[in-house]
Amino acid sequence: MNSLSNQSRVTYSGTGRRKSSIARVRLIPGSGKLIINGLPGESYLQFSPNYLRISYAPLRTLGLSTEYDIHVKTKGGGLTGQADAIRLGIARALCNINPENRSTLKSEGYLTRDPRVKERRKYGLRKARKAPQYSKR
Template sequence: MAELQSLEELGGAIESAAPEAPVHVQKLDAHGRAYATGKRKDAVARVWIKPGTGKITINKKDFTAYFARPVLQMILRQPIVLTDRDGQYDIVATVAGGGLSGQAGAVRHGISKALTYFEPELRGLLKKEGFITRDSRVVERKKFGRAKARRSFQFSKR
């Protein structure tokens, strides 16, 4: 490597050696759909997105029938509403494992990832809101000598 004579040359050398930002490209399958896997707690969701009328189907049911609670429906629709893509994509998801809350979070994670595969320019907006990051919190395991993960057995004086 050539010897540097001034600080300006050092700055130029550092800029030329800096890695470029990763370029995200559209990832579609043979049917023109974007596929992603979302996870939350013990739930795993497989999500497919394609251009359409905005129909959301989960385990072959309408999402309002599968997630009856409005809070879970709101969690599910967050990435769509945030990116102003309401009514533009048909979403088909299969979800298994965990409870309803974990499943709603898993589908939200999957929708967010699939949206970034379909439209890579949405990645920054979704990442800033934390929808692309997998929520790594899981249930702590039960320990031996304990009633639950941390709770001790009840103390008895006699």
């Protein structure tokens, strides 16, 4: 009996990446709670309205803010990269739910993976491009 109730609980998943952050997102039908790494989303994102707005953006665009609980496992990078990775993961999960969502999310730019990552440091330089001070004599 108990295993049957777990099977009826449908989850939709999506993976988002940004810089060096990775977010594995699961959408479960529910009331709109955001849980990140076992903590409430507001507390994990340090109550920043900007990070919360970024994370919820795909759901707000489709008007599904209170339809799904969001469970996220994220690692790597900082809060900005993680918030953007969560947004991409949610958008991809929403495409799994209903393929018709894809055109709306794509036109808003939520399905585009931002390819910018930190450039590696080169030998002889202080950072990726910063050179030591040149001395003529």
